[in-house]
Amino acid sequence: MGESMSQRLLINMAQMDIVRRIPLFAGLTEEEKDILLQGGGIYSYPRKKCIFREDDPVKYLYIVCAGIVQEFHETHDGHEITVNIYKMGDVFCTTGLFSKDSLHHTNTIAVDNAYVMELPIEKFKENIRKYESITAHLFSSLVQLIVMKQLEVEQQATMSSTQILAFFLRQVCDSYGLDPHGFTLPYKKSLIASRLGMELETLSRAIPKLKAHGIEVKGVHVRFTDLPVSAENVVRLFPASINTRKRAYA
Amino acid sequence: MGESMSQRLLINMAQMDIVRRIPLFAGLTEEEKDILLQGGGIYSYPRKKCIFREDDPVKYLYIVCAGIVQEFHETHDGHEITVNIYKMGDVFCTTGLFSKDSLHHTNTIAVDNAYVMELPIEKFKENIRKYESITAHLFSSLVQLIVMKQLEVEQQATMSSTQILAFFLRQVCDSYGLDPHGFTLPYKKSLIASRLGMELETLSRAIPKLKAHGIEVKGVHVRFTDLPVSAENVVRLFPASINTRKRAYA
DNA sequence: CGGAAATTTGAGCAATTTCAACATGGGTGG
DNA sequence: CCACCCATGTTGAAATTGCTCAAATTTCCG
Numbered sequence: 001m002g003e004s005m006s007q008r009l010l011i012n013m014a015q016m017d018i019v020r021r022i023p024l025f026a027g028l029t030e031e032e033k034d035i036l037l038q039g040g041g042i043y044s045y046p047r048k049k050c051i052f053r054e055d056d057p058v059k060y061l062y063i064v065c066a067g068i069v070q071e072f073h074e075t076h077d078g079h080e081i082t083v084n085i086y087k088m089g090d091v092f093c094t095t096g097l098f099s100k101d102s103l104h105h106t107n108t109i110a111v112d113n114a115y116v117m118e119l120p121i122e123k124f125k126e127n128i129r130k131y132e133s134i135t136a137h138l139f140s141s142l143v144q145l146i147v148m149k150q151l152e153v154e155q156q157a158t159m160s161s162t163q164i165l166a167f168f169l170r171q172v173c174d175s176y177g178l179d180p181h182g183f184t185l186p187y188k189k190s191l192i193a194s195r196l197g198m199e200l201e202t203l204s205r206a207i208p209k210l211k212a213h214g215i216e217v218k219g220v221h222v223r224f225t226d227l228p229v230s231a232e233n234v235v236r237l238f239p240a241s242i243n244t245r246k247r248a249y250a
Numbered sequence: 251m252g253e254s255m256s257q258r259l260l261i262n263m264a265q266m267d268i269v270r271r272i273p274l275f276a277g278l279t280e281e282e283k284d285i286l287l288q289g290g291g292i293y294s295y296p297r298k299k300c301i302f303r304e305d306d307p308v309k310y311l312y313i314v315c316a317g318i319v320q321e322f323h324e325t326h327d328g329h330e331i332t333v334n335i336y337k338m339g340d341v342f343c344t345t346g347l348f349s350k351d352s353l354h355h356t357n358t359i360a361v362d363n364a365y366v367m368e369l370p371i372e373k374f375k376e377n378i379r380k381y382e383s384i385t386a387h388l389f390s391s392l393v394q395l396i397v398m399k400q401l402e403v404e405q406q407a408t409m410s411s412t413q414i415l416a417f418f419l420r421q422v423c424d425s426y427g428l429d430p431h432g433f434t435l436p437y438k439k440s441l442i443a444s445r446l447g448m449e450l451e452t453l454s455r456a457i458p459k460l461k462a463h464g465i466e467v468k469g470v471h472v473r474f475t476d477l478p479v480s481a482e483n484v485v486r487l488f489p490a491s492i493n494t495r496k497r498a499y500a
Numbered sequence: 501c502g503g504a505a506a507t508t509t510g511a512g513c514a515a516t517t518t519c520a521a522c523a524t525g526g527g528t529g530g
Numbered sequence: 531c532c533a534c535c536c537a538t539g540t541t542g543a544a545a546t547t548g549c550t551c552a553a554a555t556t557t558c559c560g
Binding site for chain 2: 073075077079081083095097098099100105129132135136138139140142143145146147149150152153154156157158197198
């Protein structure tokens with residue numbers, strides 16, 4: 001429980017830059033950001049290292065500076081289900097900020113070597129009050145989460161595993177800003193399966209069926225074959241906008 | 251689109267009382283509540299009457315004063331999936347308060363004859379800034395929603411329809427404050443099925459299997475047969491507390 | 501190159517959906 | 531008061547889909 005000694009406090013300018021550019025801080029001056037970041041540090045988490053565990057007290061708000069972070073649950077029967085996957089620039093544990101019991105409800109680990117900024121939660125909560133725009137950003141990011149989770153519920157209830165996978169791949173391509181004409185999967189397939197609530201075998205069998213949905217997957221390489229021929233191949237599925245839903249059923 | 255003339259503005263003291271006692275307003279003085287309720291009115295919605303539709307602009311925040319309200323999606327293939335069911339004292343469209351596009355993403359109708367208070371959203375948003383405790387309550391209610399939705403995702407992925415139904419019934423009994431030794435279902439079974447993302451037939455077939463989970467259902471009558479013999483039969487599953495999750499897998 | 505981890509493939513099984521027929525039941529008009 | 535009707539729920543049987551377990555491959559790394 002708690003942090004081990006193996007973490008190192010890092011101060012890396014590039015990583016600080018990323019933190020300062022997250023949507024949560026949009027509209028703030030650099031000075032205001034300084035205040036919000038007071039007491040925060042960037043830590044290195046090696047592959048598989050635990051960041052926090054279920055039932056640990058919530059101490060920090062986290063911002064991914066580099067690498068991939070997995071948030072998951074372990075169910076009674078040893079099944080592991082991935083709640084969320086975070087990448088550079090993502091903020092996590094925003095719900096922890098306002099949870100009644102101030103305990104974590106999930107486990108979180110680094111998938112690969114990751115750098116994570118940790119902001120002490122109490123100080124951050126104090127500061128929030130001073131900056132109204134942060135409150136607004138927090139509200140809308142929570143609403144985004146709700147909309148996405150609802151979409152997930154509906155997809156599980158109404159779509160086949162192949163359709164769910166197809167949607168996920170388009171979303172990944174978009175949110176990472178990858179080239180839809182060909183890119184490499186940023187996650188292991190087993191992680192994707194866990195994220196989508198299906199078995200690895202099911203995912204594996206879904207892959208060949210993706211061709212019918214305009215997606216070709218070979219190993220870790222993905223290519224969308226149904227892209228508009230127009231000059232703009234910017235097929236942006238912006239996170240959880242109303243268009244996300246529309247496109248999910250397109 | 252918009253409200254038809256058939257709605258009547260009502261002012262009913264008992265209903266006003268309910269509104270004033272919702273958790274969202276906890277900790278406010280009566281005068282402060284007066285200010286927040288300015289411009290709001292209680293409207294009557296007959297059975298099946300639409301309250302708002304997907305893609306309508308968000309104009310109000312809603313509080314159920316009486317009756318039952320269903321929030322749902324219609325998928326491409328004509329499938330209807332219920333996002334949420336609201337009862338007296340529930341607030342809905344809180345996500346609409348902060349959605350980027352300020353459009354509704356769902357449809358909402360009265361299940362039975364319902365009375366709903368509507369608070370103009372702009373005025374409410376202005377007022378929010380003045381009352382810090384409202385902000386805090388709003389945050390925690392959004393977090394609750396996220397936790398519940400995540401639980402839903404996990405249940406769909408890991409539990410059988412019988413288990414899901416069993417959990418739902420205990421939750422209903424609890425949140426309505428009904429007698430676990432015997433109560434009447436507050437919803438039609440088809441609504442429950444839609445809420446749980448299963449077919450009516452599946453629900454129907456799950457009912458006999460509930461006996462193995464300590465629940466007896468005959469028609470619309472429900473009885474829990476595994477209640478603790480202690481004097482306290484208050485089996486409270488408080489909404490979305492950490493215990494809700496624990497109990498879901500008990 | 502060897503071994504462990506990750507993925508794919510196969511076969512059988514279990515759960516849910518689908519389609520269709522049948523029961524129930526409450527309310528209405530005669 | 532009763533017959534009838536429409537909405538609701540139940541039941542049956544076949545078809546799908548995803549899961550489980552097991553074995554065969556492939557990939558990744560040291």
